[in-house]
Amino acid sequence: MSEEIKLLKGNEAIAHAAIRYGTDGYFGYPITPQSEIMETLMAEMPWETTGMVVLQAESEVAAINMVYGGAGTGKRVMTSSSSPGISLKLEGISYIAGAELPCLIVNVMRGGPGLGTIQPSQADYFQTVKGGGHGDYRLITLAPSSVQEMADFTELGFDLAFKYSNPSMILADGIVGQMMEKVVLPPARPRKTDEEISTESPWAARGKTTGRKPNIITSLELDAAAMEENNLRFQAKYRKIEENEVRYEEFMCDDAEYLLIAFGSSARICQKAVETARAEGMKLGLLRPITLWPFPTKAIAGYAGRVKGMLSVELNAGQMVEDVRLAVEGKVKVEHYGRLGGIIFTPDEILAALKEKLIN
Amino acid sequence: MELNEIIRPENLVHGKPRLMNDNPMHYCPGCSHGVIHKLIAEVIDEMGMEEKTVGVSPVGCAVFAYNYLDIDWIEAAHGRAPAVATAVKRLNPDKMVFTYQGDGDLAAIGTAETIHAANRGENIVIVFVNNAIYGMTGGQMAPTTLEGMPTSTTPYGRNIELNGYPLKIGELLAKVEGTCLVTRQSVHTAAAVRKAKKTLRKAFENSMNKKGTSVVEFVSTCASGWKMTPDKSNKWMEENMFPFYPLGDLKNKEEGTGI
Numbered sequence A: 001m002s003e004e005i006k007l008l009k010g011n012e013a014i015a016h017a018a019i020r021y022g023t024d025g026y027f028g029y030p031i032t033p034q035s036e037i038m039e040t041l042m043a044e045m046p047w048e049t050t051g052m053v054v055l056q057a058e059s060e061v062a063a064i065n066m067v068y069g070g071a072g073t074g075k076r077v078m079t080s081s082s083s084p085g086i087s088l089k090l091e092g093i094s095y096i097a098g099a100e101l102p103c104l105i106v107n108v109m110r111g112g113p114g115l116g117t118i119q120p121s122q123a124d125y126f127q128t129v130k131g132g133g134h135g136d137y138r139l140i141t142l143a144p145s146s147v148q149e150m151a152d153f154t155e156l157g158f159d160l161a162f163k164y165s166n167p168s169m170i171l172a173d174g175i176v177g178q179m180m181e182k183v184v185l186p187p188a189r190p191r192k193t194d195e196e197i198s199t200e201s202p203w204a205a206r207g208k209t210t211g212r213k214p215n216i217i218t219s220l221e222l223d224a225a226a227m228e229e230n231n232l233r234f235q236a237k238y239r240k241i242e243e244n245e246v247r248y249e250e251f252m253c254d255d256a257e258y259l260l261i262a263f264g265s266s267a268r269i270c271q272k273a274v275e276t277a278r279a280e281g282m283k284l285g286l287l288r289p290i291t292l293w294p295f296p297t298k299a300i301a302g303y304a305g306r307v308k309g310m311l312s313v314e315l316n317a318g319q320m321v322e323d324v325r326l327a328v329e330g331k332v333k334v335e336h337y338g339r340l341g342g343i344i345f346t347p348d349e350i351l352a353a354l355k356e357k358l359i360n
Numbered sequence B: 001m002e003l004n005e006i007i008r009p010e011n012l013v014h015g016k017p018r019l020m021n022d023n024p025m026h027y028c029p030g031c032s033h034g035v036i037h038k039l040i041a042e043v044i045d046e047m048g049m050e051e052k053t054v055g056v057s058p059v060g061c062a063v064f065a066y067n068y069l070d071i072d073w074i075e076a077a078h079g080r081a082p083a084v085a086t087a088v089k090r091l092n093p094d095k096m097v098f099t100y101q102g103d104g105d106l107a108a109i110g111t112a113e114t115i116h117a118a119n120r121g122e123n124i125v126i127v128f129v130n131n132a133i134y135g136m137t138g139g140q141m142a143p144t145t146l147e148g149m150p151t152s153t154t155p156y157g158r159n160i161e162l163n164g165y166p167l168k169i170g171e172l173l174a175k176v177e178g179t180c181l182v183t184r185q186s187v188h189t190a191a192a193v194r195k196a197k198k199t200l201r202k203a204f205e206n207s208m209n210k211k212g213t214s215v216v217e218f219v220s221t222c223a224s225g226w227k228m229t230p231d232k233s234n235k236w237m238e239e240n241m242f243p244f245y246p247l248g249d250l251k252n253k254e255e256g257t258g259i
Helices: A010-021 A036-044 A060-072 A083-098 A125-129 A147-164 A174-178 A194-200 A224-244 A264-279 A297-302 A320-328 A347-359 B033-046 B061-067 B081-091 B103-109 B111-119 B169-175 B190-208 B230-244
Strands: A004-009 A025-028 A053-056 A077-081 A103-109 A140-142 A167-173 A180-185 A248-251 A258-261 A284-289 A291-293 A309-314 A333-338 B053-057 B072-075 B096-102 B125-130 B179-185 B213-219 B248-252
Touching: A004 A010, A010 A036, A010 A103, A010 A147, A010 A174, A010 A180, A025 A036, A025 A060, A025 B081, A036 A053, A053 B081, A060 A077, A060 A083, A060 A103, A060 B072, A060 B081, A060 B111, A077 A083, A083 A103, A083 A125, A083 A167, A103 A147, A103 A174, A125 A167, A125 A291, A140 A147, A147 A167, A147 A174, A147 A180, A147 A224, A167 A174, A167 A264, A174 A264, A248 A264, A258 A264, A258 A320, A258 A347, A264 A284, A264 A309, A264 A347, A297 A320, A309 A320, A309 A347, A320 A333, A333 A347, B033 B061, B033 B096, B033 B125, B033 B190, B053 B061, B053 B081, B061 B072, B061 B096, B081 B096, B081 B111, B096 B103, B096 B190, B103 B111, B103 B125, B103 B169, B111 B125, B111 B169, B111 B213, B125 B169, B125 B190, B169 B179, B169 B213, B169 B248, B179 B190, B190 B213, B213 B230
Parallel strands: A025 A053, A025 A077, A077 A103, A103 A167, A140 A167, A258 A284, A258 A309, A309 A333, B053 B072, B053 B096, B096 B125, B125 B213, B179 B213
Antiparallel strands: A004 A180, A140 A291, A248 A284, B179 B248
C-alpha cells in the first residue's frame, strides 16, 4: 500500500494507520463512540494481507490482558475503548506499566462519571495523566485534535512505546473520533519478522532458546528493596521522557496578552476563538499541549511573565488547569472554562468566558 | 553393599526433570503443585518443546511457577491468564502455550476469561489445580470449596444458603464447544501421577495440532489450608473431593466421549 489521501472518521483513520504501521494485533470490545476502530479493522481483514490479528474480546478486561500477553512476546499490539471501558482496563494498564511493556491504548473519551453519556468529553484527563490504575506509573499521552493526528499518533504512539518500553495512550474524544476529515495515510510498512522481534526485544517471552536464561514478564517483586529499585528505574525513565518528548503547538502566541490553553478537539474550537478575537483587535493566543504527559510545563511557564492571564479551556470541570497553575507557580492568573456531560462550547462562549473571568 | 556404592548416577531410577531448576520451592509439604510442575517440565522436555513454550502463571500459590521451570513465562493478573495466553498463541501460532491456574483464579475471578478462551477453542492448555481453597491468601473459601468444608471465611463450614454451591467448572467447560479435552486427574498415588502425565502430554499435543482448548484439572490437596497432615490430606481428598469431583475424562472429542 502506497501513500493515500482519504476522507475518514478519526476512528477509521486509527484502524487504517494501525494496519499500515505493521501492527501485529488489535484486541478490543465494542463501546460508543469508538466502535468504528474494530469495525474498520474487521472489514479490512488485515489478517489476509499483513497477517495482523484482530480479535473481539469478551470484555475490556480480557482485551487489555490480551495486549499484555501480546506485548510480552515483543509484538506490536493495541486496544481501544472509551471512558467506562478504560476504567475497566486500568488494572491491566498498571500491570503493563509495571512490567515495562510497550503497547498502544486508545481512549475516545465520552462524558461521565458512571455510564454517563455517549457525547464527547475530556473528563478522563486526571485518569490518564495522574495514574488511574494503582502504583507510581506514567502513560505517554498524545492528544490528537484532527483526523490526521489520529493516524499520525498511532505511529508516534507505537514508536514512543517501543523507544521507552512503556505503554502509550492516544487520548482522543468523541468529536475527533467521529468527525470526518481529509487524511494522508502513510505508505504501509511490513510487520516485523520474528527474527527482528527477537533482536529488538531480547527480553520478550518467545520460548527459551538454548543458552539463555528464561525470560519472565512480571510486575511482581515481593522484596521491598528490589521493588523500590524497580520504581526508581521507572522514575528515571519517566524523567528522561519528560526531558525528551514534550510536544506542543503555539498559535498566535508571539504578541499575545492572553493565552488559551487547550488540547484535542477543544483546541480546534479555541483556534476559531483566537481568530475571532484577533479580528476584534484582541491579542489572544493558543497553546495546545500535544503530549499531556509529559506536560509542556516549561513552555507554559515561559509565558507566565509575558501574558496578563491564561484560560484553560477543557470539556470537563477543570482538570488540566491544575497542571497549568503548577507550571506558572502563581505568577499569572489562570482560570478554567469548561462544559460538562457531553455539551460542547462554541468559540463565542469561550471568548465570553475569557472576558468574564480574566479581562473585565 | 555400602551406601556410597549405591548412590551412583547409573543407579538413579528417579531424577529431577531437566527443565526444573534448583531454586528452593515455596510450596508447603504435601502440596500437589510440586508434582504437577514436575509433570509439565517432563512433558515439555520429552516433546522437545523447550524453545517454543510460553507458560502463563496465575495469581495464587503458583504465582511463582516461573521460579521453578526454566522456560519463558508471563505472569498474568488474577484470573486473566486465558486472555493473556489467547494473545500469545494467536500472535505466535508456532509456540506451545499453557496457563497454570488455581481454583480461585480460574473459577472465580477469571471465570469469564476461562469460559470465553475455551469457547473460542484457543489452541492452548489450561492446567487447573483444584484444591478447594485459597492457599496463598491464607485458606479462604474458593468457588470449589465443598459443602460443610471449613475455611477462614467459612469458619463453620460452607453453608449453601449463605455461600452457594461448589462450582463444577470442569463440567461447565466440557459443555463448551471449543474444548477438545476436559479431564480430571490427581497426583496422590504413583499410578495417578503416571496417568496424569499421559493425559497432560495429550493435552499439549492437542494444542499444537490445533484441536482446540484442553483443560487438565488436578484435584489436589492443600495440607496447610485444610489444616491436615499431608497423609491425612490425601485420605480426605479421596473420601470427600473425589465423590464430588470424580476423576476421569469429562470430555474427549478424539474418543467421542462427553460431547
